[in-house]
Amino acid sequence: MSLLRRPRWWAVLLTLAGVLLFLRLGAWQLHRADEKEALLRRYAAAEQGPVREFAAVGETPPADAFPRVRVAGEFLPGRTYLLDNPKHDQRGGVEVYAPFRPDGKERLLLVDLGFLPGNGTDQSPQLPPLPEGRKELTGFYQPAPGVGFEMGGDALARQAHWPKTTVYLDLDQVSKDLGTSLYPRVLALEPDASSIYVREHTPDFSAMPPARHRAYAFQWFTFAAVAVVMFLFLHRKRKATSGDAQ
Incomplete structure (x- = not known):
């Protein structure tokens, strides 16, 4: 029953x-x-992991890894982008990106110089000048920060002066702004105790x-x-x- x-x-x-x-x-x-x-x-x-040559992974990076790479070339003078939504400093601040041209390449590599803490005001921190001449960089070749819902369209196209500020780092928009193609990932420089930049590239999942x-x-x-x-x-x-x- x-x-x-x-x-x-x-x-x-x-x-x-x-x-x-x-x-x-x-x-x-x-x-x-x-x-x-x-x-x-x-x-x-x-x-x-070991340091690899950028040329070996630049065009086709491994899908399941963020290799350490070494690349030589020059920064484009006066061209910097400020990502103003980092969450790892309560005082505010910006993550600073700069385009870098590897030796013998037309394509540009966007380099994450690191986080520049704010000064407790709404004004952007004072940026140091980009290194001049040929430089050799070492860092992690990793995806750019994720792009969320961006209201108002392409903010970079509306800015005439450098540095340019954005709340989302869209590589397609940066490529269009620079007028040339970019590599599919960014180079996040390794920590350097002598640098003014804070370089903490591991995702913050504390929340x-x-x-x-x-x-x-x-x-x-x-x-x-x-x-x-x-x-x-x-x-x-x-x-x-x-x-x-x-």
Whole structure:
């Protein structure tokens, strides 16, 4: 004999939709945790990896690694871009990027010089001049910062003076602004104690570390289990009492 009353169709549909939604959200949180852990492992492996020649990976970088590379060439004088949304300094500041021409190449490489802390005001920090002449750089060849929803279109095209400021670093927009093609990744220079720039290139997941994603996944899976338990509880058959029989 069944222990449940026959449920209404809308109750089944509502419960099923809720359970599927909660399971989907939980799975997505687990996926995000795995993605972030994989990204942290790539950065850790890059720090311990050997230095490679830029020419070997510049055009076709490995999809699952951020190699340490060495490249020689010259900076384009007076051309700098300021990314003004870094999150690792509460006083404000900018991440500074500059185009670099490798020896014998027409294509430009965008170099992440590092983070320049602010001075507690709304004004941009004072930039030191770019190094002149031929330089040899060593750093991590990694993807550019992600591009979010940018309101107002291409901010670089509306600026006539350097340095140019943006809240999203879009390599296509930078390429268009410079009038030449760019390599598909940026070169994040290695830390240098003598440099004015702060160079911390590992992603900051302090606000949402992998462990927190897994905690949220457990929460969503719990909601799915609660939805099933509530459905069974509300549709259980109640025992007939003596008053019901009369």
